[in-house]
Amino acid sequence: MKKVGKFVKKNKLWFILGCSFLLLLVIGLGVIIYFSPTLKLNGKRTVTVNIHSTYKEEGVKATYQDKDVSKDVVIKGKVNTDVEGTYELKYSIKKGLFEREVKRTVNVKDIEKPVITLNGEKEVKVCPGKASEYKDQGYTAVDNVDGDITDKVTVTTEGNKIIYEVTDEEGNKVTEERNLVESDTDSPTITLNGGENYTVLLNTSFTDSYTAKDSCDGDLKSKVKVTGSVDTKKVGTYTLTYEVTDSSGNTATAKRTVKVVEPAKGGVIYLTFDDGPKQGTTNVILDILKEEGVKATFFVTNSGPDDLIKREFNEGHTVALHTASHDYKTVYSSVDAYFKDLQSVHDRVYRLTGYDSKIIRFPGGSSNTISRNYSKGIMTTLTKEVVNRGYHYFDWNVSSGDAGDVKNADGVYNNVINGLSKSRANVVLMHDIKPYTRDALKRIIQYGKTHGYTFAAITYDTPMVKHGVNN
Ligand SMILES: [Zn+2]
Incomplete structure (x- = not known):
């Protein structure tokens, strides 16, 4: 029994020693943590910036003994946004015995797409069946780095769609589209030569003269239907009506009053x-x-x-x-x-x-x-x-x-x-x-x-x- 008691006593001593050591360790760690600064990046570790733009430094957050000490952080390295490349920024702070450092990588490159500008409308009304006759009103392509790259634009057609595509030196690609909408909603125009009210003298002749034009079909004079007639041998008021329909079904009408009068x-x-x-x-x-x-x-x-x-x-x-x-x-x-x-x-x-x-x-x-x-x-x-x-x-x-x-x-x-x-x-x-x-x-x-x-x-x-x- 005595032997056992001695053994227990010895263990108790080790136990106390162990606990004391752990306690010292915890206290020591606490002291280390308390007396060393923390440093954390604001924003991303790797940032990509467009060339010729402005790099906006998001900074870091530094604390020491629970206080914000961000203003004491030293930044090493510089970003030149006018030159393509990879830049490294180092942020460091030293407080007490301890120093901390974090890094950020900034890639400066051309990430901006060129811009294609179409002359004229993007939705173009063309006459039915005439899309293939559409004459392109032109375009320009400008890139932030390459400048005018209009001559690099490729133009393709897909049905009634014209597709313009261009890629800059960095491989930034852009496309634009123009749609040709086949439609004719405009009525033809009938022009009555001599006007809507016409006076002719008795026993002379009346020659009816008119034109009919359509924006899509062109000259439609031969398709004009004229109703009514004028008898210049008889005094009176005569009405002539003119009607013409284009190939899209738009109709135009006109009316003329012809007075046959006796000379006073x-x-x-x-x-x-x-x-x-x-x-x-x-x-x-x-x-x-x-x-x-x-x-x-x-x-x-x-x-x-x-x-x-x-x-x-x-x-x-x-x-x-x-x-x-x-x-x-x-x-x-x-x-x-x-x-x-x-x-x-x-x-x-x-x-x-x-x-x-x-x-x-x-x-x-x-x-x-x-x-x-x-x-x-x-x-x-x-x-x-x-x-x-x-x-x-x-x-x-x-x-x-x-x-x-x-x-x-x-x-x-x-x-x-x-x-x-x-x-x-x-x-x-x-x-x-x-x-x-x-x-x-x-x-x-x-x-x-x-x-x-x-x-x-x-x-x-x-x-x-x-x-x-x-x-
Ligand atoms: Zn004269």
Whole structure:
């Protein structure tokens, strides 16, 4: 028993010694932990940054003896975002006996995709079946590092989709798409040459003239169905209707009222306006004619705005030709020069209205003598040659004097009303570029109406009014 007790005593001693050692160890560790700093990275250990961008340092969090000491951390290493590469940053802190260090790897590289910019719409409406005819409006491709890489773009088509693809030197790829949508929702356009309201004199002829165009089908004139007819041998109001449908089923209709009238017993007045169009006068003259329901004839040149010529035509007036330049020296230098100049104004009118005008007036009239200065006998030749070529030329038998001495509305008015005669067709010479003519017009029309005259625009049926030729 004694032996056993001795043994127990010995063990107890070891036990106490062991416990004391463990206790010292724990205390020691505690002291070490307490007197050493901790260091932890904010953010990721490995970071990738786009070249030429800014690297944002997220820092580290350091504590020592439960206090934040992040501001004492020393950072070693630098990141140059303008040069591709791998950069290492070292963060360290020393407190008491202990030092801590953590690292971060920063990769600077081009991770930005190029940008493809398409010219024009990304959704393009094309005519049905015409996707293959679409002409690309172009594109550009720009990369943050490589610059303009438009020439590296590959273009492929998948059905009605155009795919643009480009890859920069770093292998960043981008694609863009353009969709061609086949659809035609636009109705064709019917243009009634001579306007919606047309007046013709009894026992003359009426030639129906119109065009029909479609943005997808082009010229549809042959497909226009015209209903109704005009009997110019019988006074009355006739209605013509026009209908056309394009290949996508869009329909357009138009309507024209044609009045066949007896010339007033008192005679017809053909108001004619030369040398225009001109903004400020021609537009007001058109307003007055519209208000009064009167059709007139405009002998135009190549001057003035296109819109006014379109308006003259669309409002049912006759757009006639007066030469492009109206320059005596040019137009009367030779027969060829005259026809060249005339063709130029013809083409302008045709381009703006689709109307193939063959009604003309010579600058200065066929009786002018000024042409002698440039070419002897040219008027004798021209007056015959224009007729040979299918033109109808008109001089005048009433002059307003507005190109001469008359410089006010009263003078224009008096010249016109004193020149009118009930026993003939009155072709009145005026100039729509003159403000006093513009200002006299309403009174002239009202005079004509109250004195039993009929107003009409010159047509191919109007008998030519000619002067005697003096050169
Ligand atoms: Zn003139």
